[in-house]
Amino acid sequence: MRANPGNAADRIEPVVLVTPGLALIIGAFFFPVGQILILSLVPPEEGLSIWANFARFFEDDYYLRVAWRTLKLSVIITVATALIGFPLAYVTARSPRWLAFLLLLLTVLPLMTSVVVRTFGWMIVLGRGGPVTQLLMALGLGARDAALLHTETGIVVAMVQVLLPFMTITTLGVIASINPFLEESARTMGAGFYRTMRHVVLPLSIPGLVSGSLLVFALSISSFVTPNLVGGVRLPVLAGAIYQQATSVLDWNFAAAQSVLLLGAVLALLVPYLALMRRAQHG
């Protein structure tokens, strides 16, 4: 090793390069998120406890119903995306190159399309007189004015489509890393296809399914564009209520308290998600 005269400069260079990004992330990301925490503890009136905003949430039947609906729908949405996402990811991982590329393309295209555009599509599909109504009528199951728009079922259907790519891509990463020889050995040893799926592929895919589910659940409880437009005003979810409080009612302290509850739930899910992803990358 030769003596390096640029040693000090070598240490300074990466620091200089990383500074603008670091300033942005701390100042424009962590600082605003931290502000929510502070504001949520400012009581609406002098003399009230710092927990007043949270107490208001838990004492009001309306908000408890909104929170319950949000949780219930998010659980259903998560289970549905896992059930659909797993076979899709498996087929993508084990397909010939051209088919795998096509499937990936068809997963990424909806993902990268604006959420307002996709939601609009579901408003037409689920709306009165739309394809779903016509299908139900043809099957003799529904009347002319039957529609899934403004129903909880409608919210679930649209949200599953919006969030499925996250589940597929997360699970795909894990399935692609499973050695195909494991499946082949199970088959040569006499296990059938379905038995191999159940006892070899599925157990090895669990980390992907779990981290995909955590991500989908976290995104689901905090979505408001799709639930607001598909569910309408009579089926508010937590994120929609926060949006209303923050932009129409302008009650920031209460909106901040609701966001803190949401943030707590999201972090409780994201911490294990990130830990799983790290293990999947290094393991």
Added chain:
Amino acid sequence: MVRRFPPSALFGGGAVLLVILTFMLLPLAVVIMSSFTASQFLVFPPQGFSLRWYGEVVASTAYLEAAWVSLVLATAVTIASVAIGTTAAIAIQRRKLPFAAAFSGLFLSPLVLPTLIFGIGLLIVFSVYGDGPSLAAIWVGHVVITVPYVVRTVMAVLADADPFVEEAARTMGAGRLARLWFVVLPQARSGIIAGGFFAFNVSFDEAVIALFLRAPGVETLPMRIYGQLEFSPSPEVAAVSTLMIVMTVIVIVLIERFLGLARVSG
């Protein structure tokens, strides 16, 4: 010799796949079909074929203005995001930045936190410490959520690039800036371009942060579409939405061309 996939799995799997793909593409297909309707209102299936709604969009100042705002915003976001993300990625991947793993986690964190929570935080900060929401505020928010894409694509490309090229340049007497400009940046080129397209697409399509930071007289295209959908969906909205889908397809083709979809999503 065992058959790799039994016929029941092949046929069943094929059928399930077809249903899933229909489900994924249905909303986009319906929007595109509806945009060519000749009727006054949204009906399904669309009546006749006409380009009148595209004509209406092109003649509407409200849509043109919103499209212009979105275009300017997405361009400004892309420039800032590429500059900040590329330098950060070089520092983490190529230079011996201490705690590199922690830093890369830090830069990717806006990707995992739901934008709703970030949006309300920005609204509070700009209202308490600034003059309230504005287009500039939306720009800041969009730069934060797009930087992770640039960091990720540039880091991925640099990880595969040969570090000894730079070492050679150094031995030949190239200075610090010259090595960054003539060696590292060209090596990172495809990642920078793909990350830039991602940033542009995310900003152009983004609705949540924009809605939270809604200021009087400032309207992006997704904000306008959201407003129309709350108020009264029309074939005109379908035409605008179709144009946005076309734009997304173009961006995906460009990303595939410069980096490859599989590498970005994997």
